[in-house]
Amino acid sequence: MPAPASRSVPKYSRVYSALRRDIESGRWREETKLPSEVDLVRQFGVSRITVTRAVRELQAAGLVQRVAGSGTFVKRSRTTLGQSFGLLIPDLGETEIFEPICQGMMASPLARAHALVWGSAATEAASNEARALSLCRQYIERGVSGVFFAPVELTPSKDEVNRGILRALDGARIPVVLLDRPVVPYPQNSQHDLVGIDNRRAGYVITEHLLNLGCRRIVFVGLPHAAATVNAREAGYREALYAHKVSFGRASLQRLDPEDVTAVRKLLESMRPDGIVCANDRTAGRLLHSIRQLRHRVPQDIRLVGIDDVEYARLLPVPLSTLRQPTHQIGELALALMLERIARPTLPPREVRLGCELIVRESCGAAMARGR
Known part of the structure; x- marks a missing residue:
């Protein structure tokens, strides 16, 4: 089975991605002081060197500025506008409902200021599992604002792969909205938002x-x-x-x-x-x-x-x-859920189930x- 997505992503990259999302979501506004490096070490459970490198990457990206003797501050305001969201749909093009779902996202009025990232999956010969893990690593490294994930199916190890992907995205503090299908079997409750049909x-x-x-x-x-x-x-x-x-x-x-x-x-x-x-x-x-x-x-x-x-x-x-299936409505609702999740990260997980004609x-x- 392919290696878990989280193993090949450097720790500093995961810290950088999490901090960047907090800035882009508006949690830390213009001129807000970031937690000290000591506090960040405690928060993420990593070394001081890792935190220092992550903050340097933020500075290189023009997101923060260091003030000698005072700390690190957000350089400019970033709201939920202009965010990028990764599409982690390994069987896109094989399972026909996902293309119109993505079209529904892009057609939503809420999408005008945002971008959907398709990613560059592994080679065509690779399995859906390998493509999913590859996309997961890319999105963590890129620090996307959120991921729309259609879990892998039709393989004996799909459950293990899907759980590994969610652990990696959760570890990088990337919000996830599941499309069409849950990861955990009924009657377990999902820990992530989901949009699909009943x-x-x-x-x-x-x-x-x-x-x-x-x-x-x-x-x-x-x-x-x-x-x-x-x-x-x-x-x-x-x-x-x-x-x-x-x-x-x-x-x-x-x-x-x-x-x-x-x-x-x-x-x-x-x-x-x-x-x-x-x-x-x-x-x-x-x-x-x-x-x-x-x-x-x-x-x-x-x-x-x-x-x-x-x-x-x-x-x-x-x-x-x-x-x-009301695929366009599923796409619109998925985007709305994602934006609300970013704005209100403490909301309990929600499932939206639509009817069919x-x-x-x-x-x-x-x-x-x-x-x-």
Whole structure:
């Protein structure tokens, strides 16, 4: 596994980044005297040499000035205006919801005075874990004002990597807003702000849609090692079946590669589903191709639905019924939460969960049901 992000970041750089953020956030205003180096040594738990170098870096950046016999003072006022925020989204371009979320951030009126930093990730051949750790180190070294983090998923060691990244950012005193997914599993409480959809409700709503169309042998399909959002959607699926008094067993909950035709054939032969709820549109699109390859028809034989409403959902061979994430609103709210977190760092962690819109297309067979 790649080395933790915090190990390769010099201690003076972490102290420098934390002090710079305090200045830029307005905590220390123009001509305010900084704590003495002795106090900073005690605050950060580092050596006097480390603190001295960090303060020298602040001076070189034009943020502070030393006055002989008096101490170190903020050279000019820095408010929350003109701050830079790092985007730590290792699967940007692979998970389709994140690009419109970022567009929502940039389109927000609050974004006019700020900059989003995309970073320079590791090589294209590197894993998502390696890219995430690389971006984390870069943002700490650059002293960004905050980081928007979409935790790594789909790897066996994702939890360890995500916790290491958050420890490094917390150690550098960089505020974090999580996008789409938490790091800790339910029912643990996150220690960081989070913006996303109500995944449990999404799983319930999309499953109930199939139930209302007459499906009774409904299977849930997700990828192995997926994010906690998939667990929440699965919970909503189970609740919908229970509420409608439809029985289900462990075999109804499938974690498989939707492009593995052998695994898909085994699922269809053993469960004989009349409906499939996919954890997301990406899974649904791939599963659709496997189902058609096995000579089953969607929706005539199997009704299929997803969650997200990514751009290509309506362009699939059978247009996909799904739930539309309010991605632009998620981006706007994420930026608002970040700015408030910087202005009021002692606020308790907050989770903002938005609802989704049901988008009915051909794959669920709603038109067939209406025609009966």
